Amino acid sequence: MTETLDDVISDHVVAARAPWSAVVRAGELLTIVDLGGNQAVDCLLYNAADTAERYSAPDTIAGQGNLFLSTGSRLRSGLGRVLMTVVSDEVGRHDTIGGACSKESNTLRYGHHTKYQHACVENFLAEGSRWGLTKRDLVSNINWYMNVPVDPDGSLGIVDGLSAPGLRVALRAELDTLVLVSNCPQVNNPCNGFDPTPVRMIITR
Amino acid sequence: MTEDSSTATTLGAREHARAQGGARAEAMPTLPASSWAPPPDGVDPATLTWAETVAGGGYTSKLISRGSTVRLTDVAGDACAHLLLFNADQSWERLNVADTVKVLWQAYLGTGHLLLSDQGRVLASIVADTSVRHDALCGTSSRLRNEGRYGDGAAQGPSPAGRELQVLAAAKHGMAGRDVGPGLSFFKGVRAESDGALTWIGAAPAGSFVELRAEMPLVVVIANVPHPLDPRPEYTCSTLEVLAWSGPGTAASDPLRTASPEAERAFLNTDDYLAARGIR
Numbered sequence: 104m105t106e107t108l109d110d111v112i113s114d115h116v117v118a119a120r121a122p123w124s125a126v127v128r129a130g131e132l133l134t135i136v137d138l139g140g141n142q143a144v145d146c147l148l149y150n151a152a153d154t155a156e157r158y159s160a161p162d163t164i165a166g167q168g169n170l171f172l173s174t175g176s177r178l179r180s181g182l183g184r185v186l187m188t189v190v191s192d193e194v195g196r197h198d199t200i201g202g203a204c205s206k207e208s209n210t211l212r213y214g215h216h217t218k219y220q221h222a223c224v225e226n227f228l229a230e231g232s233r234w235g236l237t238k239r240d241l242v243s244n245i246n247w248y249m250n251v252p253v254d255p256d257g258s259l260g261i262v263d264g265l266s267a268p269g270l271r272v273a274l275r276a277e278l279d280t281l282v283l284v285s286n287c288p289q290v291n292n293p294c295n296g297f298d299p300t301p302v303r304m305i306i307t308r
Numbered sequence: 309m310t311e312d313s314s315t316a317t318t319l320g321a322r323e324h325a326r327a328q329g330g331a332r333a334e335a336m337p338t339l340p341a342s343s344w345a346p347p348p349d350g351v352d353p354a355t356l357t358w359a360e361t362v363a364g365g366g367y368t369s370k371l372i373s374r375g376s377t378v379r380l381t382d383v384a385g386d387a388c389a390h391l392l393l394f395n396a397d398q399s400w401e402r403l404n405v406a407d408t409v410k411v412l413w414q415a416y417l418g419t420g421h422l423l424l425s426d427q428g429r430v431l432a433s434i435v436a437d438t439s440v441r442h443d444a445l446c447g448t449s450s451r452l453r454n455e456g457r458y459g460d461g462a463a464q465g466p467s468p469a470g471r472e473l474q475v476l477a478a479a480k481h482g483m484a485g486r487d488v489g490p491g492l493s494f495f496k497g498v499r500a501e502s503d504g505a506l507t508w509i510g511a512a513p514a515g516s517f518v519e520l521r522a523e524m525p526l527v528v529v530i531a532n533v534p535h536p537l538d539p540r541p542e543y544t545c546s547t548l549e550v551l552a553w554s555g556p557g558t559a560a561s562d563p564l565r566t567a568s569p570e571a572e573r574a575f576l577n578t579d580d581y582l583a584a585r586g587i588r
Binding site: 166214260 | 400404405406407409410411413414415416424426427428429445446447448450451452453471484485486487488489490491499500502503504505506536537570573574577
């Protein structure tokens, strides 16, 4: 996964706690780099030509018969179409059942004292609004680098991550895809190692 | 289209149409709901607000009040109720499946599970469950998937996809495809292995039921279609019975409210919203 300068369409470092978005054209590759290690990258995908068609965690899970995302996972829309494919993964597995943190759910999970902490839904709403997206357009998302096991009795939770500094995951767009990202600001659980750090987003052709 | 046709004239057409009234079908609503017989044990028939049998491949929806109990029954053992919930006052607040499993630290639905909105509130509580075979992971079927599985997925076809039906139901409450997100399915179970692989565990015996109590006014959307992981090659889905009756919301003393710290705060948030909104 090395890229030459000629191949690079864009290369951004997303600050800790910040949002990011871009349209990745069909055939282009989006490489995400976990610069500091164990940094959850919350991610939603939309058909750039019609954002009513968007990522669907359940269609993706049912389509592959498995909860975890890794190399070969087809990231499907609610219409069942493949928006992007995971073409390489240096971590092993990523989550798509845990959703995004929000100020509102933080009050349930940790207490009402967390209400004024920043959260992924804030990033999705702010960054999505630049593309005409609203609250109605937010659905269960992907959490790159986040580790959410399910025990035999159904217990699940966000536990210590499997990632490390520099590990990458690369996605190929199958349709022109709007990628919406929140570099997760959560500090109340291990999804960011309790220390949100920057991530790098590289689009290549 | 001859002069002998009974529907060649407006009066004849009217007679023909009116002669159809009173017919019975296996799947249909019963009105008024209070005439449903027999009523569920311990339920005053006068409080029934919804009595309907939903065909396999069919859908229904209703706006219900806070405190309503909705009983879904898998009459013949092959129903699969694909459920969406919306705050009836503001449909952008809806069931959040990720929060429903994450906040409660539990992927498998059963009695006592709270169905949470994206606003940190309880939309509904599961208050009874004799099936214990449900799914919060796989959602419903898409038209494309059903075309691949059964040859067709259109709402008007022989094997309608759940999403197609849910979008139609949502449209009747002023919503559109953007409002239709991940949902829950009842009466078909899925379990995850440690490597994430999903195992189909099918249905409980015919007659199993689940009861949801509405904790705020809700729009309830249900598509009754095969689960997306149903391994059978034929589109297999039997009748779903839907009954609802009115009553009070979850009482202050109800142990549901104190079952976990997360539940306690979810009910606090719900009460806070209802009080400010003036809903008792």
